[in-house]
Amino acid sequence: MNRKRALISDTFKVKKRRNGTQKFGAVNDGDGPTDVRSSLEYLMTLFPRKLFDDRLPPIVMKHQLYSVHDDKTLVDKELNKLRERGELLMFQLGFDSDAFGLVFASDYKTKVLAGEDGRPTRATVERFLEKLLCPCTELSFSKDKMLREFLFTDSEITHLVKSGVLTVRDAGSWWLSIPNSGKFTKYFLQGRKAVLGMVKKSKYSEVLKAELEERRTTSHVKFHMKYHIHDIVGAELVESIPTTSGALLRCVES
């Protein structure tokens, strides 16, 4: 058994709390309400803007939030609330059916319009973004919907695909996407592979989180180390174990 102390159900919990007990290795204590928005903002700061010449809005993966908060269902619910309010957009990035990218709606709008500056397709894209940002919680659009609800013509849809806002999904439907995000996906997957390799090659396939953050990164790892660590912990590719010297990351055998 891997428990140091026996589990106690909520009804039997001791009411008095001892002073001075430190929880080792834990980032969050579960007492406060889960503030998903502030964790999102924190993770957005880890995104390297300069790498993409500031053309991309900061992208965070949904599973990175699972490494910050314990309760996955609660995180999912909060994200849905933010999406319904129109503050957050979710994208299917294409490399994994479960990996979703999150971008703040305001960031997305500014970056896309900045990218479209001076191009003839700008007006169409602007119109599309306006239709999109009145709360739209969908990840993909079918031709039917584009023609009827949004009142776009075929040539306008071609403009949108050219400008990168829509990506082909199958005949007659498109995913919502971030323009110029191909580079992001490439670097992300490269970096994830490199960081996972670093953990696997360590003795016993485990390494202290603090030590991993200190290590010199190869040229393959272009993002901040913490960004990748949140990613691999959230995607459950490594297990985060609390120890007396901090969090330990151990490779999950599959």
Added chain:
Amino acid sequence: MLGFLTARQAGLDDPLRLRRAESTRRVLSLTLNPDREVDRIHGNAINTIDIEVIEGRYMLSGGADGVIVIYDLENYSGKTQYTCKAVCTVGRSNRYVHKFSVETVQWYPHDTGMFVSSSFDKTMKVWDTETLKPAEVFEFEDNVYSHHLSPIARKHSLIAVGTKDPKIQLCDLKSGSRIQVLQGHRAEVLSVRWSPRHEHILATASADSKVKVWDVRRASGCLFTLDQHNGDKTKAASEAVNTAHNGRVNGLCFTADGLHLLTTGTDDRMRLWNSATGENTLVNYGKVSNGSRKRLQFTVSRGCSPELVFVPCESSVAVYAVHTGALVTMLRGHYNNVDCCEFHPDYQELYTGGKDCNILAWIPVLRASDVEEESKSQMSTLPFRLPCEEEMTS
């Protein structure tokens, strides 16, 4: 604990509350105990176990070599050290034993005079427990993955059978014939389960990633197919529309009240569904590793709050809270993959069987004061109790 007892005595609390609190405490402290063992009869992997519903005394197990064993779980010896002995065995020497591995065994829900077993030798046999001879043999064209008898049925005695064929067969125990076929799946049916709430509702899971819920009285087709995106066609790639999982669905389990259905799939996910509407409740359990190519037998606790689900994950059993999705603990003890687990609701015990040919019994830990009282009776004088030995929880 004393607070609960006093409230129960005074009538301030419902009796169910004390029972629930104590059951939950016991389930949370499940652990391997050297005092309780299950007799080792199987020489091969154990594929399935079932505990009878009426008394909770006898347990059936089916192995990969076709052997079926019945164990007595009750401890009448008076000692704490107890091995659950095998009462009888359908061994390799029996004339009627299955030729290949037994995939599912189930007691007849109304008494222990009969049990049904199905196997990869394309037969399903209805055995008489007394004589250990099959009273009825149903033959099929393909390997039988799973069968289930409805635990609450009064108006019918149908056995739902899931085989390699996409059609689900319903066999009638009373007449001994195949009376109905449910068509709708496109690949082999890995698991079938009757609802514990309505005797005509059947859920089936298939390798084509779909889970269908049927009413057997209806001739036209299934009631609904479970959709993981809840009808939001934009979330998935277009091939994955209307699927319950992104891979084979190999485990089905209704919660004790029958209001929710849990499914597990080879996409390493477990999902909780509302069994009346088919809606995905979107509870996120995280990665539930699942590599089984056959049916995965998992189980839900009964009489606790919060309800816990015990899922075999590789060589350990993961315990999750059903409605919040939090991982409570991992039960480690098997040497190889765990294939099946079954919960004993009266004693809050868990029995798990796996590829290492062992059935392990997970017993709740006794309260600290019980151990202390025993030592008190052994020692003649103990002037005072040290404060640290007193119960911390009250």
